[in-house]
Amino acid sequence: MLNRGYDGQNCSIARTLEVVGERWTLLIIRDVLLGLRRFDQLQESLGIARNVLTDRLNRLVDEGVLERVLYSERPERYEYQLTKKGLDLNIALTALRQWGDEYLSEKPPRLLRRKVDKMPIVAALVPKGTKTVRADEVEAVDGPAATGSAPRRRSVRSKKQ
Amino acid sequence: MLNRGYDGQNCSIARTLEVVGERWTLLIIRDVLLGLRRFDQLQESLGIARNVLTDRLNRLVDEGVLERVLYSERPERYEYQLTKKGLDLNIALTALRQWGDEYLSEKPPRLLRRKVDKMPIVAALVPKGTKTVRADEVEAVDGPAATGSAPRRRSVRSKKQ
Numbered sequence: 001m002l003n004r005g006y007d008g009q010n011c012s013i014a015r016t017l018e019v020v021g022e023r024w025t026l027l028i029i030r031d032v033l034l035g036l037r038r039f040d041q042l043q044e045s046l047g048i049a050r051n052v053l054t055d056r057l058n059r060l061v062d063e064g065v066l067e068r069v070l071y072s073e074r075p076e077r078y079e080y081q082l083t084k085k086g087l088d089l090n091i092a093l094t095a096l097r098q099w100g101d102e103y104l105s106e107k108p109p110r111l112l113r114r115k116v117d118k119m120p121i122v123a124a125l126v127p128k129g130t131k132t133v134r135a136d137e138v139e140a141v142d143g144p145a146a147t148g149s150a151p152r153r154r155s156v157r158s159k160k161q
Numbered sequence: 162m163l164n165r166g167y168d169g170q171n172c173s174i175a176r177t178l179e180v181v182g183e184r185w186t187l188l189i190i191r192d193v194l195l196g197l198r199r200f201d202q203l204q205e206s207l208g209i210a211r212n213v214l215t216d217r218l219n220r221l222v223d224e225g226v227l228e229r230v231l232y233s234e235r236p237e238r239y240e241y242q243l244t245k246k247g248l249d250l251n252i253a254l255t256a257l258r259q260w261g262d263e264y265l266s267e268k269p270p271r272l273l274r275r276k277v278d279k280m281p282i283v284a285a286l287v288p289k290g291t292k293t294v295r296a297d298e299v300e301a302v303d304g305p306a307a308t309g310s311a312p313r314r315r316s317v318r319s320k321k322q
Contacts, residue, residue: 006188008208009188009207010270010306010307011188011191011258011261011270011271012257012258012259012260012261012262012265012266012269012270012271013187013188013191013254013257013258013261014188014261015261015265015266016257016258016260016261016265017187017188017257018265019265021182021184021187023182026174026178026182027167027170027172027174027175027178030172030174046170047169085264088260088263088264089260090286091256091259091260091284091285091286092253092256092257092260092284093174094256094286095252095253095255095256095284096173096174096177096178096253097172097173097174097177098173098252099173099177099249099250099252099253100172100173100174100175100176100177101173102249103225103246103249104173104176104177104179104180105173105176108173109171109172109173110172110173112286114288119288119289120288120289121286121287121288121289122286122287122288122289122291122293123252123253123256123284123285123286123287124252124284124285124287124291124293124294125251125252125255125273125282125283125284125293125294125295125296125299126282126283126284126285126287126291126292126293126294127275127280127281127282127283127294128280128281128282128283130283130285130287130291130292131287131291132283132285132286132287133285133286133287133288134286135286138286145171146171
């Protein structure tokens, strides 16, 4: 068993990792940000065991990062949506993506842009008070290295393989 | 055993988590950013088993995130320093800290400011081309909720308990 808990760490990074640091958790949040909202879509995108996905989703709902929303009454079916708290993880996810783009991927599989004017968006350190872009004002689109194996908006399948 | 690998994920976030997503790894990088550079300082700050710390440090050196630098010849002693690649993780760490400050900590244990003018610094989404602050231009200082249990610059012990 993995030793649980960053106990004794008076640190907001450690507390954050308690909530989103488990394996797969940040990739689940990434996929919901990309528009995958249903259990089967997430399971297909991530290729993980259903019990692991169930466990992670329940934890994220308990923590108020995701909420379960009824989308079909008969049969009763729920999808997952990000709360404001969940959406606010977009800065950290964008920063992690950028770092991977810079150092680990040959070309970016995905790019972030502002919805309203398609302006490219980056995560950065800026002085407090700088004009920033809200997490709900941006969208991720395929970059030069996009393939079918990347999670895609609304679970559309690959256009090239 | 934890199933290794986010194989088949054409995604820079998944690739990044392969490098920095293991338990403790991001907290090690946080501590080196805060000025803890020696094995014993890191071990004391994190309170983890020495073999786990050794394993994580070796991995980070192999990945080019940290480098081992000789600081004493007799006895031969090394400390860990962030490379440019490692320093560039500061945006993601700052974003994770901010999220924890906002949603999980009552008051921020630590604040980020620009060294030159003490201006408060935040991680944010901004249009590409916005004037930003480099990772090496900022420093973390104690915030309102700082205590001795938070990792401290240069391993100075608590001023209040």
